[in-house]
Amino acid sequence: MKQLSRIYLLLLLLFLSVTSSVHAAEATEMQGSSVPTGTITITSDGSYNNKTPEKTIDQDLTTDWNAGKYNASLELRFPQSTYLNFVQLAVFAHPQATNTYTIFGLKNGNWTAISSPTSLSLSNKVTVMDPILVTEGVYDGIRIDAKSSASWISIFEITIGTQEKPGQPDIEEPTPEEPGHGNPEPSGNRAILVVTMTTGLEKEFDLSMKEVNGFIDWYEAKQAGSGKASYAINKHDNNKGPFSSRKDYMLFDRILTFEVSEYSK
Template structure:
């Protein structure tokens, strides 16, 4: 979360989730010193640890002794934990010697496949936000053109646009999407390239 206030102050945050039409607390209190908005510096908070469930809404309650507090940007994601394995003690097998057999032909070695790399016409899409954040995406030209069409229509239909981060952004996530809000975009640039 990117936040600011006027003047600089300590702000306490708590996250609630909407479940069965009731707001339930899904995080503990997190307190952070938040920068003054006049300096055009935004405080980036550490990720909040929340109770994992499906919620039909999310509410963030901010408390501080200041004139006002602002949340300028939020990134939402989920982390799939790595599986843990308990060590097991296996009995030591008894080895019975076998006679040596000479092969009649040389075995064929099959190379292991390498991960599929993106191919075709691609581009690096860079989107500077008025919050001071700069977002960068490695996308196919079809995805870049879809973003440009949404932007040129003035963000009509939806105020935000979901950009899939694909597998070219590493991490233990099942899915990663970054939502950019039309009103927060300063400009954007497209650096095209081609892969074979």
């Protein structure tokens, strides 16, 4: 009897080892980027054994959150407002099941559906889903609502699409220049502002010093933890086409460095 117990235990350990290796080998590289450092994971649905929510953002496709139930939700609260255009999931089901995932976005304390429900059939392997497109915007967090026909909810990893695009919500507009009020700066007091993005792209603007100082004030306030996620810079003479005005929207977390070169006109 003891001999049979030992054989059973060895077979069980071998099965778990092989299953773990299969998970790692079959999971393909995910798109987008990891969630911001400091993101908090929350679930009111609990976890099975040590398969806890934070394992969905540990950049390890061999660890997962398992809710221990067929319907569950997982929240990710970002440390700062973050621009999103898609969410990608690595998921698992056993036995075979049809799972449905819906993404919600958190803004101004309210949760709103920002994706259509996405369903797919899953079997006993980790599956990296196609990116789930969401309503583009800046959010304080996301919530994933998951439903399964026959398996406990299991999510191995979550990444997000954060590609910069113009026209983001929550934009902080520069303070308009008001000649003749207060102590206006001398005429011709201007500067070339060169902003280097994290992608390596350089953006150059010919601005008044008041506009440059407005940008610097916004950047320093945001760096200290306050202010909006984006800032609009008026393109002035670089306005091409039949437009009344054109503005370039800068996302704080996409700015690597900036340089100010003053000159007199």
